[in-house]
Amino acid sequence: MRSDAWYAGDDRNAYIHRAWMRRGVPDSAFEGRPQIAVANTASDLTPCNSHLDEVARSVKNGIYEAGGIPLELPVVSLGETLVRPTAMLWRNMAAMATEEMLRANPIDGVVLLGGCDKTIPSLLMAAASVDIPAVVVPGGPMLTGTFRGVPLGCGTDVWRLSEEVRAGTLSQEDFLRSESATIRSRGHCNTMGTASTMGLLAEALGTVIPGTAGTPAPDSRLLVAAHETGVLAVDLVRSERRPSTILTKASFHNAIVALAAIGGSTNAVVHLLAVAGRLGIDLTLEDFDRIGSRVPLLVDLAPAGRFLMDDLFRAGGLLAVLEQVSDLLDPTALTVTGEPLVSYLGSSPIWDPEVIRPRPRPLLEEGGIAVLRGNLAPSGAVIKPAAASAHLLRHRGRAVVFDSIEDFHARVDDPDLPVDAASVMVLRGCGPKGYPGMPEVSNMPLPKKLLEAGIRDVVRICDGRMSGTAYGTVVLHVSPESAAGGPLSLVRDGDWIILDVPGRTLTLDVPTDELATRTSSPEAAAAYAAPTRGWEKLYVDHVLQADTGADLDFLVGSSGDQVSRESH
Template sequence: MSDERVSAEHFRSARWFAANDLRGSGHRGRAGQMGYSPKEYRGKPVIGILNTWSDISPCHQHFKTRVDDVKRGVLQAGGFPIELPAISLSEPFQKPSTMMYRNLLALETEELLRSYPVDGVVLMGGCDKTVPALVMGAISMDLPTIFVCAGPMIRGHYRGKTMGSGSDSWKYWADRRAGLISEDEWETIQQSINRSPGTCMTMGTASTMSALTETLGLTLPGFSSVPAVDSQHIRLCSESGRTIVEATWLDRKPSKILSRESYLDAVTALMALGGSTNAVIHLIAMASRGGIDLSLDDFNDIAEKTPVIANIQPIGTYLMDDFYSSGGILAALNRISGMLHPDRPTINGKTLRENFAGADVFDNDVVKTLEDPVGDRGGLVVLRGNLAPEGAVIKPHAAEAHLREHVGPALVFDSYDEMNEAVNRDDLEVSPDTILVLRNVGPVGGPGMPEWGMLPVPKRLLAAGVRDMVRISDARMSGTSYGACVLHVSPESYVGGPLAIVQNGDRIKLSVASRELSLLVSDEEIAARRAKWTAPRPRFERGYGAIYSSQVTQAHQGCDFTFLERGPATPEPEIH
C-alpha cells in the first residue's frame, strides 16, 4: 500500500461540511446545535464508530463504556468520532436465529456508512454473526476499516472444575436429561459458566471469527485473543481509535488489504485453530463481497495439509484465557507461518509477518507444535455425495473416532419440535448406530439456518451411556458444540434438496476419509421420490422475513442476499 497521505478535500465528510452553500452551512449549523465547533471536524477525518452494544447483548455489555476509549483514541490522533448505534445480534436471545439477521446488520452497516459523513470506520463487535455482518457491510462500502473485538469472557468455575461456555453447557445438559444431576445443580452450573461480559471463552464462532478477522488484517495485532475484562482490551480500544485516523489519512481501505491470499490464510487459521463450522459460511460471504472467489474446495484443500494445533474447547482441553496467556493468535500464526502468505498488508501499515514476528508460544500443551498437533489434518471437512451435492460440513476431531466412518439407518424428523419430543420418549426405536436426520431447518426452511445441528442424543441412549452418534441436518451448530454432526447440507431440504426425500430406515454412509455423504438408495428410487415431492409454503408472507426468504443464497454460497453480493458500486448520495 502507498504511504501517500490524502488531502482533507479528499474526505467524504468535506462534501457535507466544507461546501460554501446553503446545505453546507446547514450541516455546520446542525453540528453546532450539538455543541460542535467547525474547528473540531473541518479538515479532519470523521470516524464512524459502529457500536453494537444493547441491553440484551451480554457479549457486548462492556461496549457501552469501551466506545469512550475508542473515541479517546480518535480524538488523540486528530480525528472526529461519531458513534453510530447498530442493531445487536444477541446470540442467546434473538429468534428464530441471528443468522437470519446477519444480512440485515450487513446492510445497515453499509448504508449507515454511505448515508452519513464518514471517512473511516471502527467496527465494534464480537458475538457470532456480528463479526461477519459488520465486516461484510464495511467491505461493500470500502472505507478504511478497523475491527474492535469484544473479547472472550473469563472462565467459568463449578465445584473446583473449570467450565467453558456452550461446550460444558451441552455436556451437563446431557447429564441433566440422563438424570445424573438435579435441576438445581443445572441452574447453578449455568450461573457458574457465565461470569463476565464478553463472548464464549471456547473456540466457538465468536472467538473463531475474531481470530480470522485479525488474520485477514483488519484488527490490531493480538486483539482477537484478549479477554473482554483485561485492561489490555481498554488500551487496544484507544489504540484502534488512533490507528484508524492514520489509516484514513493513508486511505487503507479493505480493497487494498483483502485479497484471495488473505482469505486462504484465514481458512488456514480456521483449520489450525479447530474453529467453528460457521466460519465456512461467513468467510465465503465476506470474500464474495469483495469480488473474491472462495469455495468449499478451498476449505478441503487447505484442511488436507493443515494440522490442528489449538488445544481449546470444544475439540480440546483449554479455554481462551489459556490461549491468550500462551501467546494467543500471534503465536499461533507464527507457528504456522510457513503455510501462510504473511507479507500481506494489514490495517496498521505493517505486514502480517511483521505483526506476529517474535511472538512465542509459552505453553506447548495449549498451542501444540506442528510435530505433535491435536489432530494431523482436517479441522473441518467438506463432504459430498448424492445426499449433499453442493456440500456438507463436519468437524471430525469433535466426533468420537469410530463414528467418522459409519453406515446406519436414518431416523428422520421434519421439524425441531417433532425431534425434541421424540428424543425424550422412552419407547423411541433407536440404537447407537441410528443416524438422526433433521430437515427443513436450512437458510429458508429454518428460517435462518438455526443452530440446531447438534441434535440431542435420545434419552434412552443417554441413560445407557451413549454420548455421541451421527446426526445430519441442513442447519448449523453452535461453534461451542461437538459431536458427529454433519451440517449445512446443501441444497437444503426446504427448497428440494436430497435431504427432503430421505425416509426412515434408509441406509446412509458417512466417510470422513473419502469425504462422502451418501444415501444408499437406488437412483431410480430417488427419482421416484423426487417426482412426488411438493414444495412447502413460504415461511413468511410479509416483512423482513419475506425479503430474507426470497433473496438468501444456499450454505455453500455464503447465505448472503443476492442483491448484496458483489456488483456495481452503489452511487454516493447527492448532498443537496
C-alpha cells in the same frame, strides 16, 4: 476526503450540515479532519457486547488524539442467546443496515466494534460492501467461571451437563446450581465458539491490529488496544487503506489456515464465504478443504480440547499459533497497519505448550473442517473432525428422520423410536429458507434411551448449523437444503447412509432410479417457513444457500461508498 461532500464550501447545504453538527466541536472539526464513525453493537439485549460502550470511549479518545473527529454510530446488535427464531436470520439485515448508514453519512472511515457471534461478520460484510477505511476491535471473551472447582466452558458445558441430566447421571438441582457460575464476567463465550472464532479470524484476515484479538473483555489491555485502534483509524483514512486493499484472496487463505489451527467454529465457513462474496472474491467450499483440512490442530480449547479462551491469551494468543504454521500462510496478505501479517510473527513464543501445542506435537495432525459431497449433498456439506468421534468418521447406518425441529422435540425421547448406536439421525427443514435463518440445531441432543445406555455420540446430519461451542459427529450445512429441493427432502426412515470423512463423501445408499420416483416429504414441506411480509419474506425470497455464504442474492458484490442522490 469523502466528508467534504457534506461540509466543504459556502453554500446552503454545507451550512446546514455544519450547523447541525456544531454542538460543542471546534471550527477545525470541519477543516480536513477525518470523520471516523465508531460502529457500536453495544446493547443490553446482547450481553456479550454490553461492555462495548466503554471500549468505544477508548476508541474515540484515540481518534481525537490522532486529529480525527469520532462519531459514535449505534448499529443493529444481535444477541445470540436471546434473538428468536435465530440470530442468523438477521445477520444480513444487520450488514445491510450498517452498510447503508456508513454510505449515507459524512464518514471517512469506521471502527467496527463487535463481539457476539453475528456482529463481527455483519460488520465486516458491511465494511466490505461500502469499502471505506475500516478496522475491527473484537470485544473479547469472558473470564473463566468455575463450579465446584471445575472450569466451565459456556455453551459447551451447558450441552454436556444437560445431557448428563437427561442420562440421569446429574441432578436437575446441581445443573441449575452451575448456572450462576457459567458467566463470570463481561465478554462473549470463553470456548472456541463462533464469537471467539470470528474475533480471531478478523485478525487473521488483517482487519484487527495484530495481537489484539482474544484479549479478554475485562482486561485493561483491551482498552489500550481500542485507543491504538482509534489512532490507526485516522491513519487508514489518510493512507486510503480500504477493505478492498486488505481483504484479498491471500487474506482468506490465511483465515482458513487459522481456522484449522485454532479448531474454530464451522459457522466461520458461512461467514467467510459471505464476506468474500461482498468483495467479489472467488472463495469456495473447496478452498476450505484444500487449504485447511490438512492443517494441524494446535489449540487445546473446548469444545475440541481442555482449555478456554483466557488460557489461549496467556499462552501467547493467535500470533503464537500462527507462528507455528507460518510456512502455510500467504506472505503477501496485508493488515490494517499496512504491514504483512507474517511480519508480526517470528517473536511470538508459546508460553504454555499444553494450551498451544508446538507444531511437532499437535492435538490432531489434521484439524481443519472437511467438506463432503455426494448424492445427499450435491453442493456440499461440512463436518468438524476435531469435534467428532474418530470411530464414526467412517460409518454406515440407517436413517432416523425428523421433518422439523418441532418433530424432533416431540419424538426424540419416545421409547419406541427406532434408534440405536448405529443409526444416523437426520433433521431437515433447518436451512436458510426452511426455518428460516439456518438455526443452530444440527447437534441434536441424543435420544434419552441412548444416553441411559451410555452412548454419547451418533452420526447426525442436518441442513442447519450448530453452535461453535458444540461437539459431536455432526454433518451440517447440507446444500441444497431440504426446502430448496435438495436430496435431504427425499430421505426416508430406514434408508442406508454412508459417511466417509477421509474420502470426503456423504451418500444416500438408495438406487438412483428409486430416488427419481420419490417426492419430497409432505410433512417437511408443511413445516417450511412461509412468511407473508417483512424481513422474513424478503429473506426467504432472496437468501442463497449455505455453500455460498447464505447472503441475500442482491447483496453480493461491493456497492462502493457513493450515495445515489445528493440532498437538495
